[in-house]
Amino acid sequence: MIMIFIRPKNMNEAIPASIGAVIVFLSGSVSTADLVDISSKVTGAAITIIATIVMAIVLESIGFFSWTAALMLKVSKGSGVRLYWYTLLLCFLMTLFFNNDGSILITTPILILTLKNLGLKVRQMIPYLLSGALIATASSAPIGVSNIVNLIALKIIGMDLYMQTEMMFVPGVLGLVFLSLLLYMIFKKEIPQQISPHSYCIPLQKNRLYHPLQKNSDVLFNEKKKLMINMLIFVFIVRISLFVASYLGISVSLVAVLGSIILLIWRWVYLKINPKDVIGKIPWHILIFAFGMYVIIYGLHNIGLTNLLLVHLKSIVNDSLFHASLTMGVITSVLSNIFNNHPALMISTLALTEMGLDPLIMKTVYLANIIGSDIGSLILPIGTLATLIWMHILKNNKIQIPWMEYIKVTILVIPPTLIFTLISLYLWLLLVFV
Secondary structure, rough: OOOHHHHHHHOOOOOHHHHHHHHHHHHHOOHHHHHHHHHHHHHHHHHHHHHHHHHHHHHHHOOOOHHHHHHHHHOOOOOOOHHHHHHHHHHHHHHHOOOOHHHHHHHHHHHHHHHHOOOOOOHHHHHHHHHHHHHHOOOOOOOOOOOHHHHHHHHHHOOOHHHHHHHHHHHHHHHHHHHHHHHHHHHOOOOOOOOEHHOOOOEOOOOOEOOOOOHHHHHHHHOOOOHHHHHHHHHHHHHHHHHHHHHHHOOOHHHHHHHHHHHHHHHHHHHHOHHHHHOOOOOHHHHHHHHHHHHHHHHHHHHHHHHHHHHHHHOOOOOOOOHHHHHHHHHHHHHHHOHHHHHHHHHHHHHHHHHOOOHHHHHHHHHHHHHHHOOOHHHHHHHHHHHHHHHHHHHOOOOOOOOOHHHHHHHHHHHHHHHHHHHHHHHHHHHHOO
């Protein structure tokens, strides 16, 4: 985990995860049979995430995200406050349509391009960049398909995607609204009231630029509108199909792959862009990273870490539904900020499976773990892979947001959002399922 955090010479996170996995396997903590079991749990989730990223790559290659940036600026109508709220909405939707890591990779360059072209100072950029990153990462809580570690944990618990969303979407979205309001209260004085889009231009086609306030450029702006909207509708249909597939017992990863293939063919037919360009852009290391991390956690599980958690937590978890969800959500948050949310959620989920809990309590506590992993993990930048990627993108673009600057905000907004979302989960389940 230390190597993943510091990433010497920009080392890919899959390398230390793989080295750790090999050491754990050679130590005898994980058997060959365990590796087969791990493959069955990780592969489907990783394929689903990669297929989703392929869709994002296709949309990026046709200029969807630069078009989105221009649209966002156009509807802001010169208001920095409107631009702020549209930024949060964009980050939420990108995670909803793709996944949290993909959302960070997509939205951060869009925001940097937009804010730099508007001539904003770094201090004025922070509200947009930091709030956007927190919302993009936390937005993986409402639906399991937006985060690879959520998908893996679902497989362990034996819970389908449809049920997870039914139980989690409402409290998850309420938590995001609460977080958004807290962030706005903190940044209200720093958000510029007025912005100057007249100086802003963005490439929409080769050698052609879009200027938001020039009427003669509206024709250019609308040229791609129909294609963009149609493709976005298709991606939305694919996302809905994932839940339908989960409900019907059809392979979610198969549906995701079919959707990405259709989108690739669509682009090939209409825009003559060969699908080969996608192969080099796919982050194949996600498969290796997820597998390696899970081998390490499985080794810790086999040598007694989950039993240790079991001894100390079982009485609390069995006490009441409220105590169970609150306790496990907070514990997973603490573990996530120390060790990263990938191993933290895996450890807490494996512990759950051995507590002999009532099915409803186990599912509730699992969802509390998700809240701790996806929202509570954001106090420190090392809590999630997405925030580490975000810091890396900022550094490459020569934008410095020191850790203390980050923590001064998150320490005020994340703990209350965590508690609010956990209580919302309890009340929602009490209202609908109990």
